[in-house]
Amino acid sequence: xxxxxxxxxxxxxxxxxxxxxxxxxxxxxxxxxxxxxxxxxxxxxxxxxxxxxxxxxxxxxxxxxxxxxxxxxxxxxxxxxxxxxxxxxxxxxxxxxxxxxxxxxxxxxxxxxxxxxxxxxxxxxxxxxxxxxxxxxxxxxxxxxxxxxxxxxxxxxxxxxxxxxxxxxxxxxxxxxxxxxxxxxxxxxxxxxxxxxxxxxxxxxxxxxxxxxxxxxxxxxxxxxxxxxxxxxxxxxxxxxxxxxxxxxxxxxxxxxxxxxxxxxxxxxxxxxxxxxxxxxxxxxxxxxxxxxxxxxxxxxxxxxxxxxxxxxxxxxxxxxxxxxxxxxxxxxxxxxxxxxxxxxxxxxxxxxxxxxxxxxxxxxxxxxxxxxxxxxxxxxxxxxxxxxxxxxxxxxxxxxxxxxxxxxxxxxxxxxxxxxxxxxxxxxxxxxx
Amino acid sequence: xxxxxxxxxxxxxxxxxxxxxxxxxxxxxxxxxxxxxxxxxxxxxxxxxxxxxxxxxxxxxxxxxxxxxxxxxxxxxxxxxxxxxxxxxxxxxxxxxxxxxxxxxxxxxxxxxxxxxxxxxxxxxxxxxxxxxxxxxxxxxxxxxxxxxxxxxxxxxxxxxxxxxxxxxxxxxxxxxxxxxxxxxxxxxxxxxxxxxxxxxxxxxxxxxxxxxxxxxxxxxxxxxxxxxxxxxxxxxxxxxxxxxxxxxxxxxxxxxxxxxxxxxxxxxxxxxxxxxxxxxxxxxxxxxxxxxxxxxxxxxxxxxxxxxxxxxxxxxxxxxxxxxxxxxxxxxxxxxxxxxxxxxxxxxxxxxxxxxxxxxxxxxxxxxxxxxxxxxxxxxxxxxxxxxxxxxxxxxxxxxxxxxxxxxxxxxxxxxxxxxxxxxxxxxxxxxx
Numbered sequence: 001x002x003x004x005x006x007x008x009x010x011x012x013x014x015x016x017x018x019x020x021x022x023x024x025x026x027x028x029x030x031x032x033x034x035x036x037x038x039x040x041x042x043x044x045x046x047x048x049x050x051x052x053x054x055x056x057x058x059x060x061x062x063x064x065x066x067x068x069x070x071x072x073x074x075x076x077x078x079x080x081x082x083x084x085x086x087x088x089x090x091x092x093x094x095x096x097x098x099x100x101x102x103x104x105x106x107x108x109x110x111x112x113x114x115x116x117x118x119x120x121x122x123x124x125x126x127x128x129x130x131x132x133x134x135x136x137x138x139x140x141x142x143x144x145x146x147x148x149x150x151x152x153x154x155x156x157x158x159x160x161x162x163x164x165x166x167x168x169x170x171x172x173x174x175x176x177x178x179x180x181x182x183x184x185x186x187x188x189x190x191x192x193x194x195x196x197x198x199x200x201x202x203x204x205x206x207x208x209x210x211x212x213x214x215x216x217x218x219x220x221x222x223x224x225x226x227x228x229x230x231x232x233x234x235x236x237x238x239x240x241x242x243x244x245x246x247x248x249x250x251x252x253x254x255x256x257x258x259x260x261x262x263x264x265x266x267x268x269x270x271x272x273x274x275x276x277x278x279x280x281x282x283x284x285x286x287x288x289x290x291x292x293x294x295x296x297x298x299x300x301x302x303x304x305x306x307x308x309x310x311x312x313x314x315x316x317x318x319x320x321x322x323x324x325x326x327x328x329x330x331x332x333x334x335x336x337x338x339x340x341x342x343x344x345x346x347x348x349x350x351x352x353x354x355x356x357x358x359x360x361x362x363x364x365x366x367x368x369x370x371x372x373x374x375x376x377x378x379x380x381x382x383x384x385x386x387x388x389x390x391x392x393x394x395x396x397x398x399x400x401x402x403x404x405x406x407x408x409x410x411x412x413x414x415x416x417x418x419x420x421x422x423x424x425x426x427x428x429x430x431x432x433x434x
Numbered sequence: 435x436x437x438x439x440x441x442x443x444x445x446x447x448x449x450x451x452x453x454x455x456x457x458x459x460x461x462x463x464x465x466x467x468x469x470x471x472x473x474x475x476x477x478x479x480x481x482x483x484x485x486x487x488x489x490x491x492x493x494x495x496x497x498x499x500x501x502x503x504x505x506x507x508x509x510x511x512x513x514x515x516x517x518x519x520x521x522x523x524x525x526x527x528x529x530x531x532x533x534x535x536x537x538x539x540x541x542x543x544x545x546x547x548x549x550x551x552x553x554x555x556x557x558x559x560x561x562x563x564x565x566x567x568x569x570x571x572x573x574x575x576x577x578x579x580x581x582x583x584x585x586x587x588x589x590x591x592x593x594x595x596x597x598x599x600x601x602x603x604x605x606x607x608x609x610x611x612x613x614x615x616x617x618x619x620x621x622x623x624x625x626x627x628x629x630x631x632x633x634x635x636x637x638x639x640x641x642x643x644x645x646x647x648x649x650x651x652x653x654x655x656x657x658x659x660x661x662x663x664x665x666x667x668x669x670x671x672x673x674x675x676x677x678x679x680x681x682x683x684x685x686x687x688x689x690x691x692x693x694x695x696x697x698x699x700x701x702x703x704x705x706x707x708x709x710x711x712x713x714x715x716x717x718x719x720x721x722x723x724x725x726x727x728x729x730x731x732x733x734x735x736x737x738x739x740x741x742x743x744x745x746x747x748x749x750x751x752x753x754x755x756x757x758x759x760x761x762x763x764x765x766x767x768x769x770x771x772x773x774x775x776x777x778x779x780x781x782x783x784x785x786x787x788x789x790x791x792x793x794x795x796x797x798x799x800x801x802x803x804x805x806x807x808x809x810x811x812x813x814x815x816x817x818x819x820x821x822x823x824x825x826x827x828x829x830x831x832x833x834x835x836x837x838x839x840x841x842x843x844x845x846x847x848x849x850x851x852x853x854x855x856x857x858x859x860x861x862x863x864x865x866x867x868x
């Protein structure tokens with residue numbers, strides 16, 4: 001069993017200087033350097049390695065690295081089979097560390113560091129079994145999936161017994177769906193055209209390119225000057241025509257009343273959803289906005305920091321689209337809980353992606369959701385941004401506006417060793433020679 | 435103006451080995467080592483220094499220290515007068531750092547690190563003016579207080595104009611109240627008796643001591659075995675008699691339904707409040723519990739991570755007692771916003787204290803609230819725990835169940851240099867010789 005024990009946990013501070021081009025700029029994130037707190041775990045002496053990351057925006061990535069170090073003693077020395085025999089026990093040992101818990105609880109840097117570790121451990125198991133993450137999850141008995149989730153604080157919305165029933169019911173037709181998935185992949189939408197830092201011409205050109213590539217759903221950033229937002233939105237609607245779908249993202253820019261006013265002003269271009277119209281912690285605010293701007297749907301989740309926030313946003317009617325993120329909540333275990341909540345409340349999951357590694361991650365989560373929970377691709381799209389994929393060993397592939405289903409073993413966020421070296425902060429060549 | 439520029443920001447990792455005695459143990463924090471991310475700012479070469487801290491539970495304090503370092507560039511080189519001319523501008527520069535913001539936003543480690551810095555800057559200004567913090571705040575024109583608060587995301591509950599009216603209205607009688615404050619201090623309650631790690635005999639003995647010292651309000655920890663909780667609660671009620679007041683603290687132990695059941699089972703001992711009955715992020719859950727267990731009041735706030743959470747808990751009716759914490763939200767600026775919200779919703783403020791330095795901090799906030807907002811001491815108590823005060827240059831003094839009003843300049847959390855040296859982690863004598 002020596003190759004079953006985790007003997008090593010390494011963590012790297014990897015940063016890509018994306019702020020030099022303003023890709024990824026929005027109303028609140030003006031100059032992101034897409035970065036990763038990158039974790040590698042290893043079993044045995046020459047055993048396989050598992051790779052996980054938490055996405056950050058540049059400065060402060062070193063804080064998240066320090067947080068991973070603080071969690072190391074819960075990981076190194078444990079057996080992988082022991083972890084998978086008691087998945088929630090493992091998760092709790094990280095999240096409920098009796099002293100570290102105060103620093104959250106269950107939010108922010110501690111939770112993101114936990115995500116990087118938890119995801120690396122799942123990646124390792126998937127690689128040992130020779131399965132892509134989505135397939136590892138889909139093949140797990142419903143009982144084991146349920147046992148991976150932390151159920152505390154959820155019982156007023158969903159109990160483990162109800163969730164188990166749901167998973168069992170939805171097994172029907174899974175084999176057929178897997179065949180569809182392998183053949184046709186997953187529907188995607190693109191944010192590449194509509195960044196706030198881009199001029200009108202660049203936006204139009206990129207939108208045309210996206211249409212040519214086969215995208216039918218495009219998202220634009222809003223939250224700037226109202227006239228600018230409307231001009232850009234009209235332009236984009238004109239370019240994509242009446243039959244394609246336009247979505248909007250305000251990146252938390254507005255107060256509650258302002259969000260309502262502003263979205264009424266943009267309703268003429270018929271956006272499907274408005275994403276993060278206000279502060280991500282504001283459950284009651286999201287509910288009020290959703291009620292006021294119907295039929296425009298409120299989408300949120302990339303900054304919903306744990307399962308208790310998702311629970312409330314669903315209970316209150318403030319989350320019409322569930323935008324899970326793979327490494328804001330504490331890794332696969334907590335995402336499973338959120339996917340179960342979304343299914344119980346019958347709300348579509350459209351994962352947040354972009355950044356670095358997020359597309360690689362969430363394709364697996366969306367595939368699992370399709371196979372085991374939603375049972376449909378209708379109204380389910382995965383965000384796609386064509387950026388930084390070249391650094392990954394098994395990058396996502398988008399074709400014709402769809403993600404191709406990943407078939408290599410693991411969770412797909414393993415970086416090329418050269419990329420880690422070159423972009424390590426502050427001593428990598430990219431940071432010392434520029 | 436050279437003595438107006440902040441030339442130095444030092445940060446220390448200070449930890450007290452409180453887990454050796456189980457003081458401070460509760461349902462979720464089993465073995466805290468009360469710790470401080472301790473910040474010192476200085477102006478000029480031989481100028482005065484300002485001292486602030488963020489309280490943590492031991493492990494992970496180094497992460498918060500790293501977060502302070504990441505914020506240093508927003509502080510060093512700024513003029514103190516410039517900061518106080520635009521208090522919210524200063525706060526925003528820390529909280530809205532375009533790259534660091536992703537790590538919260540506005541929550542967890544980043545927010546706690548910000549609190550330590552912001553509080554140190556206020557301490558420095560109070561010392562330069564020769565005023566205790568409460569007096570610095572009370573003497574500020576209402577316009578300047580309003581200008582210290584970040585108003586985004588609050589307008590659906592309270593606008594700056596409404597808050598300004600409130601502050602102006604409540605000026606009346608302030609001089610008389612200040613006289614009362616200086617003469618009689620502030621009412622306190624004690625948690626010293628009821629820690630979960632203590633046996634029945636120890637609890638009874640400590641409760642008797644507290645009554646002898648003049649306390650009329652005692653709080654006990656609950657959330658253990660139901661029979662144990664009830665036995666301990668009956669015992670405590672018996673010791674304190676029918677006329678004193680008993681409060682309870684569940685430290686987030688229960689799900690929503692469980693909290694309701696458990697508090698109905700404890701209602702016979704007539705607790706005034708139940709504190710943190712469930713997850714601190716669960717706004718809707720707190721509201722449901724509050725409605726179900728009336729007339730027992732729901733108290734929360736020590737883990738409410740920012741003003742948006744306080745806003746919602748008040749809007750939803752889930753926060754009957756507002757338990758502000760001086761360094762979980764981002765320092766004095768954000769606490770001011772929360773105090774204004776509490777006043778607008780007419781809910782009493784009973785600050786969270788204990789730990790290390792929290793009593794020293796919150797006495798100033800409670801005094802300001804009494805002078806400028808609530809106007810009464812009725813139903814307003816400050817938590818008191820008799821622990822670790824000997825490490826402070828100007829420690830709190832409790833007499834006859836009340837805090838004596840602090841009169842020395844500053845915010846009272848300056849540690850003795852010997853305490854910093856001895857308890858610095860990991861190289862201080864306390865950690866190397868034991």
